[in-house]
Amino acid sequence: MNQDAEKRVAQRALDYGIAILAVGIAAAVRVKLSDQLQSQPMAPFFLAVLFAAAASEAGPALLATALSAAIAAFFFMEPVGSFMIALPGDHLRLAIFIVIGLGIVALTQAKTRARKREVAAQIQLAQAQADEIAQAARREGATLLGGILDSLPHQIAVIDQAGVILAVNEPWKRFARENGFAPSATFLGMNYLEAIRGAAAAGDRFASKAFEGLRVLLAGERRAFTMEYPCQTPEGTLWFVMNAARADGGAAAAVVSHTDITERKRAEEGLRESEERFASFMRHLPGLAWIKDHEGRYTYANCAAFRVFPVPREQVYGKTDEEIFDADAARQFRCHDGEARESKSGITAIETLKETDGVVHHFLVSKFAIADSEGAAKGTGGVAIDVTEREEAEKRLREATEKLREADAYKDEFLATLAHELRNPLAPIRNAVHVLRHDALAASSKRDRDAALLSMVERQVTHLVRLVDDLLEVSRVTRGKIDLRKQRVDLADILRQAIDMSKPMIDAGGHVFEADIPDAPLIVEGDCVRLTQVFANLLNNAAKYTEHGGWISLAAERLGAEARIVVKDNGVGIPAEMLPRVFDLFTQIDRTLGRAQGGLGIGLALVKHLILLHGGSIEAQSEGLGQGSAFIVRLPALSAPAAEAREQGAAFDTMRTSLRILVIDDDRDVADSQKALLEISGASVRVAYSGAAGVAALSLFKPDLVLLDLGMPEMDGYETAQRIRALPEGRSVKLVALTGWGREQVFQRARAAGFDLQITKPASLEALGEALEETACLAQR
Secondary structure, three states: OOHHHHHHHHHHHHHHHHHHHHHHHHHHHHHHHOOOOOOOHHHHHHHHHHHHHHOOOOHHHHHHHHHHHHHHHHHHOOOOOOOOOOOHHHHHHHHHHHHHHHHHHHHHHHHOOOOOHHHHHHHHHHHHHHHHHHHHHHHOOOOHHHHHHHHHOEEEEEEEEEEEEEEOOOOHHHOOOHOOHHHHHHOOOEEEEHHHHHHHHOOHHHHHHHHHHHHHHHHOOEEEEEEEEEEEOOOEEEEEEEEEEEEEEOEEEEEEEEEEEEEHHHHHHHHHHHHHHHHHHHOOOEEEEEEEOOOOOOEEEOOOHHHHOOOOHHHHOOHHHHHHOOOHHHHHHHHHHHHHHOOOOOOEEEEEEEEEOOOOOEEEEEEEEEEEEOOOOEEEEEEEEEEEEHHHHHHHHHHHHHHHHHHHHHHHHHHHHHHHHHHHHHHHHHHHHHHHHHHHHHHHOHHHHHHHHHHHHHHHHHHHHHHHHHHHOOHHHOOOOOOOOEEEEHHHHHHHHHHHHHHHHHHHOOOEEEEOOOOOEEEEEEOOOHHHHHHHHHHHHHOOOOOOOEEEEEEEEEEOOOOEEEEEEOOOOOOOOHHOOOOOOOOOOOOOOOOOOOOOOOHHHHHHHHHOOOHHHHHHHHOOOOOOOOEEEEEEEEOOOOOOOOOOOHHHOOHHHHHHHHEEEOOOOHHHHHHHHHOOOEEEEEEEEOOHHHHHHHHHHHHOEEEEEEOOOOOOHHHHHHHHHOOHHHOOOOEEEEEEOOOOHHHHHHHOOOEEEEEEOOOOHHHHHHHHHHHHHHOOO
């Protein structure tokens, strides 16, 4: 008994010495790593307390806690060398350390008590069983004792002080039989301790641990012993837990039990493998993945996420976004976390982060709430992939789209400029035609021929002017928005104009052409130029797709309330399968090799569109390849008018005026031809070839009407108009803008500059007549 007491005293002294030594080592580490441990000054002392608690019982752990707190306060907190701590933060750290130290002591003590209770329970159970056996033996003998042991689910053996088996239960015997053990080796009288010694000598580390545990138990140094071990059987490896406890009664020295825990170990192994698979999956996942607790602190992150974090791996866990990232990034992360917790199905968002390389990366993020078994949110999870390249590609696509828009705008501007430039040469041509017409009508010789030629030239110039107008409306044409200028027209005149336009191509092909146009007026409501364009296109197609020396005809007639026009040829024809699609946009028919010819690209699709806009219809007929084709157009016909309008040139010729007109245009041909045309009507005309010259001429000439070109160099038409309006003589003058731009392009600016009227070049006789008439009316008031 005295020896046991001395051993206990010596052990306790050793435990306290170990605790003091651990604290000393912790203090030395704290001094050595003072720079690295500024943010965690108590970390080494936590380890000292943990070590003292693990190595002994509560007393040494309490000593380690108190000694650590004293050393930290005296040597490592301000003021150094005093226990009077100055900083509130150090007070808090010291208090937290003491609380945690006491918690460690309490946990260690609880663990020790639990272990003791378990051992005591086992001993108590074994003792109860032994008592039961002894009582049964005394009462009922060996049969009752065997029944009790056999009823237990564990494999139980009772051994004496030398390790000899005194008794075993039926599960022990059954296990031995089923796994091929000899009865003499595992049953009564066999030295169980020596059998384990032999296995340990053969190198079985589990046998070595079992032998040492039983030896210490039988020596009285411990009251209980527990270990887990594997056992190889014909059915595979089984796992058991071995519990041994002292049995201080009679010959029995200890009770040994073995319990099969194979299913539990398999479940643990499955859980471990599942965790390893999860870790491996996350480790190889190219995207970022992380988990945060309900306070937003990181509890897990995979390797890809750690590569993005701006802080080392060891500084991530337990930290929030605000402690890791910049304020802007943390704000957006926190906002999306909140949305994910509120959403039942999670959210998807784009988040940006400026990484350590200085480049702003874009991530496609999916975030979701993590709930406990009761459905309450206890954190958030998220995965993300870097979509910076996709974002950059979308940005480049947007930039390319914007460049295409700019290019389209430049194209429209180019076409408008082209149309404007084309109008300048057309203006003097038209003016010259008007003057020649006047002279031709006044002359007696060759009057009819010259007038006819001039009418043809005028029609072609008018047609060219309308084609130029189409350039200004190219965007409307491509969207199917073509404005028609409808009026009552004689379809016979339109057909003759179309024939005039197509005759050069028909003659070049050596074709025989026949026209059957009624003498009586065939009145329709339509756009003269567009209808001429339609029939000229049909005739041109016939000429292009008919072999040299072929036959083409055009016939027109009135059938009830409609006009019917048929254009036929004996050309290459149209395949039957192409007839339903011949009017589709962009449809092309390879009618003969090498016969494709260029043109305006209007095609049959535009022909059909124009006919439909006139309320008519068109159909194509052909017997097939080599059988020719026919295009039949039907238009609503109107009743013939009582009298036709007078010829345009004569109408202008009969208009007489005594107005004083100032023409200002930097293009001398335009200005001079305009002067000649206006003088025919009897007007007094003065010409100025620049804006400054026009302003100077205004005071001297005092005109009633000013025709002013907008696009002049140096002083343009807008500035010239403003200067004219600023003069006393210019306040009441009729100011008319002449421009090659479309009306809608300059209308607002022309009005603001002081213009009363706007005429598009080349000015038509009707437009000039209206301007003269309005000016004359103003002059009479």
